[in-house]
Amino acid sequence: MQVKFAEYADAIVVRLDGELDEHTAAQVRQTVDVAIEMCRQRVFIFDFSKLSFMDSTGIGILLGRYKKLKSKGIEPQIYGANRQVDKILQTAGIYSIIKKTS
Amino acid sequence: MKNELNMKISADIANDAFVRSTVAAFCLPLNPTIDRIEDIKTVVSEAFTNSVIHGYDGDSSKKVEITASLTDGELEIIVKDEGCGIANVQEAMQPFFTTKPEQERSGMGFTLMSTFMDDMKVESEVGKGTRVYMSKKIAEVNNA
Numbered sequence: 001m002q003v004k005f006a007e008y009a010d011a012i013v014v015r016l017d018g019e020l021d022e023h024t025a026a027q028v029r030q031t032v033d034v035a036i037e038m039c040r041q042r043v044f045i046f047d048f049s050k051l052s053f054m055d056s057t058g059i060g061i062l063l064g065r066y067k068k069l070k071s072k073g074i075e076p077q078i079y080g081a082n083r084q085v086d087k088i089l090q091t092a093g094i095y096s097i098i099k100k101t102s
Numbered sequence: 103m104k105n106e107l108n109m110k111i112s113a114d115i116a117n118d119a120f121v122r123s124t125v126a127a128f129c130l131p132l133n134p135t136i137d138r139i140e141d142i143k144t145v146v147s148e149a150f151t152n153s154v155i156h157g158y159d160g161d162s163s164k165k166v167e168i169t170a171s172l173t174d175g176e177l178e179i180i181v182k183d184e185g186c187g188i189a190n191v192q193e194a195m196q197p198f199f200t201t202k203p204e205q206e207r208s209g210m211g212f213t214l215m216s217t218f219m220d221d222m223k224v225e226s227e228v229g230k231g232t233r234v235y236m237s238k239k240i241a242e243v244n245n246a
């Protein structure tokens with residue numbers, strides 16, 4: 001799993017490249033939290049376009065990051081989820097709190 | 103004709119990717135759609151992860167047993183551990199129910215398993231272990 005982030009004037013984009021499960025969870029949490037810590041932008045985008053697998057572990061991670069971002073007044077968004085990841089996010093009702101962006 | 107895969111593997115979360123890919127690869131001769139393959143990977147990952155983190159509480163010296171069988175285009179998966187068991191299965195299967203909220207679990211594992219499969223049953227006994235049964239039609243005709 002590779003986690004990379006890019007900074008823009010208005011947003012930070014965190015790109016997950018690989019498979020997100022319990023085995024890769026700790027690394028993803030740690031890296032994403034560094035990005036949240038340094039985020040002074042208004043928007044925080046989870047770029048899932050290179051995320052080839054995710055299970056319910058990813059839901060827990062997203063909900064945890066959502067709380068951190070909200071407490072800092074930052075708006076989370078989700079970009080580029082593939083069909084399976086999208087289905088999982090939908091089933092868990094994630095889109096009712098984190099918007100999809102294109 | 104019935105084709106069966108049975109494996110017993112260390113309850114090490116590092117084995118999760120191997121286990122889900124292996125069950126998915128076992129189904130490939132039936133030419134399932136990509137969506138179905140992805141569903142299979144997801145549910146196997148859910149059940150295996152539960153056995154490792156809940157059943158055995160991270161003790162990787164223990165083993166998880168996975169059985170996959172194909173009969174006339176129908177896939178049956180059994181994931182079994184001899185871990186701590188579940189006191190109230192009904193409650194455990196509710197969406198968002200988790201006994202490990204401090205570890206950022208969402209309690210969506212069983213919900214995903216039952217949503218993505220045609221059928222799912224959980225048998226569990228405290229102190230004895232847990233057995234998750236799932237089935238799904240993945241091909242119209244069995245041409246294996």
Ligand SMILES: Nc1ncnc2c1ncn2[C@@H]1O[C@H](COP(=O)(O)OP(=O)(O)OP(=O)(O)O)[C@@H](O)[C@H]1O
Nearest residue numbers: 056152153156157194200201207208209210211212
């Ligand atoms: N194999 C198992 N052995 C013991 N307890 C289990 C097992 N599988 C599930 N459970 C219990 O059932 C609950 C619900 O499981 P479920 O997979 O739905 O959610 P979770 O694992 O807690 O969170 P998530 O899967 O979203 O990360 C768990 O919190 C745990 O208490």
Ligand SMILES: [Mg+2]
Nearest residue numbers: 056148152211
């Ligand atoms: Mg689970």
